[in-house]
Amino acid sequence: MDLLTAALCFGALLCSVSATDVDGYSKTEGAWILSLHKRQYSVNTVAECAAKCNEETAFTCKSFTYVAKDQDCWTVEANSKTEMVLRRSSMTYYEKNEYLLECVNGLGTDYRGTKFITKTGKTCQRWEAKTPHKPNITPQSHPRADLDSNFCRNPDADSGGPWCYTTDPNQRWEHCNVPSCTEECIQCSGENYRGKISTTENGFTCQRWDSQKPHNHGYIPSALPDKYLEENYCRNPDGDPRPWCFTTSTSKRWDFCSIPRCTSVPPTIVPELTCASREGTAYRGTIAVTESGKTCQRWSTQTPHKHNRSPDNYPCKGLDNNYCRNPDNERQPWCYTTDPSTRWEYCTVPSCTNAPGAPDEPVIPTEDDDCYVGDGTTYRGVTSETISGKKCQIWSSMTPHSHQKTPQNFPNADLRRNLCRNPDGDRAPWCYTMDPTVRWEYCNLEKCTTTTEAPLIAAGPPPATQTSPEIDCKIGSGDTYRGPTSMTTTGVMCQAWSAQSPHEHNSFTPETHPTKGLDGNSCRNPDNDVNGPWCYTTDRNKKWDYCKIPDCGGLNCGSPLVKPKRCFGRIVGGCVSKPHSWPWQISLRTRSGIHFCGGTLIHPQWVLTAKHCLERSTRPSAYKVILGTHTERATEPSKQERALEKMVLEPGGADIALLKLESPVTINDKVLPVCMPDKDYIVPSRTECYVTGWGETQGTGGDGVLKETGFPVIENKICNRPSYLNGRVKDHEMCAGNIEGGSDSCQGDSGGPLVCYAQNKYVVQGVTSWGLGCANPMKPGVYARVSKFTDWIDRTIKTN
CATH class of the missing domain: 3.50.4.10 (Hepatocyte Growth Factor)
Incomplete structure (x- = not known):
């Protein structure tokens, strides 16, 4: 860049x-x-x-x-x-x-930004105004200076940079506080630093953010576009005191960067004194007691708890006295406590919105089926991914897209978190996306039907490149559709792509898009339109229109016919799953039938589980696998039972193992393999993933039936902090969980799947391995990172 x-x-x-x-x-x-x-x-x-x-x-x-x-x-x-x-x-x-420039190069004569406040905080006078000051420089006298509104400009090449006439009768004009585009310095904790320093304070060269060598990490630029993780430049994506980077040294995983603080005035915020919006980063009220009633420790002291969330490290976060604050992008305001046995807790700060189901409230949706009725204005499900696989932007957030579809403006639309909704009566639920180049897309949702059973077809992987011409259905948005349909949704015949009558066009022809199947007049999607295939029409009054082409059905990996609830729980603290919505979940049992571990079906004859689940015996005959059930008792007619032919432990000592079944299972709507991840793929930080199992619930209910819970992936850099798991998590492992606790995998869930939803399918990213207790605060669960073992898994299946 x-x-x-x-x-x-x-x-x-x-x-x-x-x-x-x-x-x-x-x-x-x-x-x-x-x-x-x-x-x-x-x-x-x-x-x-x-x-x-x-x-x-x-x-x-x-x-x-x-x-x-x-x-x-x-x-x-x-x-x-x-x-x-x-x-x-x-x-x-x-x-x-x-x-779009909001900084100045040189004198700033070409500055065309929108700052309108002077260095001492005075508001600028409009350039065409005559009061309180009669200007010498006007839009008429300097037509090429872009003297719009009251924005700071430098039409006369003043040596001090952009300026304006002020609205203060006693101050005719003043320079503005516009930062330099080339100044290498940070404001506050450097969250908005966009410079090019790429060396750490200890002299290490920074590793590129889009590289996984020499250090694996979850800060993926494409998944975190709002963090501007460019090249190998120092950045602060996780709320640390200042910018940092992973290093190119194998002996130093990451290091802070040495970047001076800017001398200019830091950006101001509008303080919220009585309530908190979203995560509460602007809260500046005086609440100083935690949710459980503990008094907060002063931010400037190190007793009883030592920490680096000090006013010096976080100068713009309002860390005054012992008031509850959110300096590091946590879920809500919090504080260290004066109780030596409790390091920190969240505070109870009222939300600034009275809308039901505010975005910062982890309420479990009441609708069971993740589908929509009519145009989807009543949809209250949990899908937060678009039809092309993009992550949805939080409705109350203005980045990367500024908008007016907020919970405050649409209080009855349930604009919670980043869940797909239809607040404006569009044809289907949609959301703004986290891709700065794509403002919005429709969501990956289907209309509800009255049919409960879908027709079964032979299992197999989805087509890699295009749909067979014999199958008149589409996958996703239908960019690979090559079927014969040549009529629009209103019944109008399509115009041939090579024709220029009745509609002349040059944008989409067989010559301009030779790989898009634009031969004949069949419906196609050459521009990856999120709404699906379309065509130019033979109606002179309608240039183009969409075609009605159904989605391809089938039993493909990671695509259950019963859509999961995907509950955001607070298995411990989760919710009871819909029967057979996680059809790759298996129960690993003793020969007498006692459930003790979980596992994941990845192939009709192979199951993935944890190595430590097999410590009770080295003989395959000591175990059996149950599939296709929802209850731990396993009395359903859909149950499939298999003995083990072989157990293969990962040779490097990692907590992961493969079980070969005595015979392949029957793939159907209740027994289905999950999809495997790409080799060495690292799940981006904050990705919402799901754990399932029949394990210990610790009194939260749902004993004896399959439970699920959803929580975010936590980057290993954070998980290995002293206050979390203190360096115990290895590169071939990953963390996931709610930092405040409340939901987690537990005893009996070991060996089970951690799956993440991406590109319209579920992919197994983790094998439940270990944790410090169950659902404890600051002690997230640890999982074997499956992508680190794909070569071993493929080799084992092929040679056994």
Whole structure:
């Protein structure tokens, strides 16, 4: 990323910078801007639209929208910093990078940002205004200086940088506090540092964030776009006191970076004195008692608990006295306690919204089936992934996309966490995405049906590249669809892709997209439209329309026919699963039938489990496996029972083992393998994953039936902190759990699966291994990281 592009994100609340197909512009899919000053053109390509914007004479063009299917181009005077950006299917929004800049190069004569406060905190006067000061420099006298609104500018190349006339009658003008694009310094704890320092304070070179060598980690740039994990630059993605990085030294996993603090005034926040929004990072009230009634320890003291959450390390977090705060992006405000036996606890701070099911309340949805009725306005399920596999943005968050679909504005829409919803009456549930380049997408949900049994077809892996022409159904959004359907949802025949009548087009032809199957007039999806295949129509009044093509059914790995609840529990503290919604879950038993461990079906004849589950005997005849049941008693007709032919322990001593069944199981809607992860894949930090089992519930209910619970993956760097698991977690292991405790795997769950949902299927990422107690605060569960053993698993299955 060049310096200009990196600078665009400096201190900005909204930033959609990414690689784009037009130089000098930032691109956002599924978006358009509401502006009075715009002009429409008919063009063949997005490059032509960009040229129209660059050549615009009616106004200063700062952005444009382009509709590839319609070949429409709209040039716009405003951009996302000054006008509202809205959702719009099939539109792509482009913004000139120079107008997104929120820092200055040199004197800042080209600064076109939106800061309007001077160095001493005075509000700027509008440039066209005549009071309280009659200006010498106006939009008329300097037409190319972009003297919009009351934004700071430097039209006269003042040596002090951008300035403005002020609204203070006693102060005619003053310079503004706009940071330098090249200054290598940090504000606060460096959460917004976007510089290029890539060496640590001890002289180690930083490892690239997109690399897993020499150190595996869960800070994946593509999964955490809001953290700007570029190249190998120092960053602070996890609420540490200052930026850091993983190092290229095998002897030093990570190290802090030495970056000076900026001399400019840090950004201000609007303090919340009586309540907390979202995670409560802006809470500045005086509550100083924890949820259990313990008095908080002063942040500036080290007794009774030593810590680094001090006012010096976190200068912008309001760590005054002993008041509850959230300096490090925890779930809600907390504090260290004055009780030597309790290091820290959360505080009870009222939420700033009175909406039912506020986003920071882990309420379990009441709807059993994860499907929607009608247009989905009543959907209250737990899906938080789009049709293309993107993670949803939290509704109350303004990053990476700023919007107005908030819990406050839509109090009856249940805009909780980042769960898919339909607050505005669209055709189906949707969400804003965590990809800065894609504003929104419909969610990976189907309409509810009255049919309870789906037809069974032979099991097998999903097609790797395209759907067979004989099967007229689509996978996902249908970009690989090659079926024969050539009629739209309204019954209109499709126009041939190579034809230019009745609709002339150049965006999608067999020549422009030779690999997209654009021969004939069959429905296709050459632009990966989230709504599915479409075509140009033979109706002169309708240029294009979608086609009705059903989703491909079938029993593929990780795709249960009964959709799981996926409860976000508070198995301990979780919820009872829907019967047969986790069809890869097995029960490992003694020959007499006593359940003692779990396991995961990964192949019709192979089960994955924990090595320590096999310590009671080295003989396969001492065990048996039960599949296809929901109850621990295993009295269902769907039960399948298999003896063991062989046990294979991981040769390196890791807590993972393979069990070969005496004969293959019958794959059906109640017994189905889970999908395997890619080799060495590291689950990104904060990914929501799920554990299932018949283990100890410690009085939380659900004994004797399969339970489930969902909680986030915790990066090993955090899990190995002294206050958590103190360096015990190895690279071939992973952590998952709620830091405050409340839900966890427990005795009897060992060997069972930790699965994560990605790309519309469940993938086994962990094998339940060990923990310090069950569901204890700051003691998350530890799991064998399956991706580290894929070669061994493949080799074992092939040679045995």
